[in-house]
Amino acid sequence: MAQQRIVFVHGAGRFGAAAWPGQHALARSWDCLFLRRSGYGLQVPPSPTDHAADTAAILSALGSGGHVVAHAEGAVSAMMAAVSAPARVHSLILCEPAVFSLTRELPATTARRALLDPLFRAAADLTDEEYSREYKRLVVSAESVPDPGNDPRAAGRQRLQSPPWDAPLDIVPGVPTLVLTGEWEPLYEEVAAFLASTGAEHRPVGGNHRPQDTAEGQDAITAFLARAAAGETVGCA
Template sequence: MGNNIAMEQIKYAGPGGMDVTEMGTGPRVVFVHGGGVGGALAWKEQWPMAADWRLVMVSRPGYGDSPARGGEDFERDADLVAELLQPGDHVVCHSYGAAVGMLAVAQDVDKVASMTIIESGTTAIAKDDPSVTMFHFALLGLMTNPPEDDELFLRWMFRIIQPSQPLPPVLPPPLAQFARHLRHFRSPSECIVPEKILHDAAFKKLHVSGDHNPAYEGITNRLAEHLGGERLIIRGAGHMPHMTGAPFNAALDAFLRN
């Protein structure tokens, strides 16, 4: 990657009023965030890649300056992201955003040059894996009988998602905002991955996990098996391998250029 980082950010309203931030020059890489932190902030460690790529970082509805459109819903968000995509785009998506990204890309696979899927929460694709089954029902039980306190709800959820790395004692504002709308949340476990469409698509695929939770390893392995593509583990940042910065960026840059 180049040494000069283009840090100027351009913000505009995208499909459905979604807040979109762009920075850098070169081929477009569209980033779709997961739950908790949205928009450009979710991909801050990837900003150095703006020296060689045009980073397109969307805030899904209810995040950042994007207007809320009811509860969090991967199908609704997928329609908006699909509208944002342009021919030749690379798509990078994480966690809840992986469900969004896969459904969006499946609407027109000929538009996309590549897709990188990071720690998807789509448990339905690997429910026969015992670790995924345990993870699935732990989250389902919490969502069915959540505590009354929003912050406690979020902390219990993260204990399931990322047991080795608890949340900080004081929640950052984006996570506090996420905790408040967590009760209106359509679980990614309901997402049916369009396996055949994505498997048959000609674009490149990369599947990334952080080797911190057997359930995410099971989901990621199954996605790699059923969709095809490269498989990568980047340790050190739990559920957010992209937060390792340079190790993830180097791997992603090499994949995009290949």
């Protein structure tokens, strides 16, 4: 029997297979593709957010169909792919999804917008280092360990990203969905609660902004994929 495909979609900081160290073992029994989003790569210059290109890349990687596992900003294009072709996305696993356009009017997202909108508006007038320093000052809490990542041009890429609450997102129709959160930031718990209200499963597993790296998160991903592949009833957003 042919292995079922999983497409992994990274957030910021790390890209490709380096963004998913805890999931490499899944390649023993699944056809795993570790996507690099548009504008990411060691030799790739920073470029603005391109949700359409990322969505097209996910759908191309899925071929006739498979499962999608996405982190942070990568969850935006993952959900867009599921909205575009729900029959080809057999399940979604979203790790701390930055799908804030779905929750833009809720309290934690509204507060984050008020905090960061001035920085997004000033981005063109700042250097990469100035923008990165201010972003970390505003966002990175004492409870969160910053991810060093594997991207030497991370600061430049970060400065060119569009506000995540402006992404063109809709609710995914009937695709089995698991949301993992790290139990550190109310913003992501708010998103998870919203997605759970639409039918998704929510598992808080610790690990700050990288819940997929925890043992509980890895187990949750493996178990959910097995259930979805077997056609068992799982949460549908």
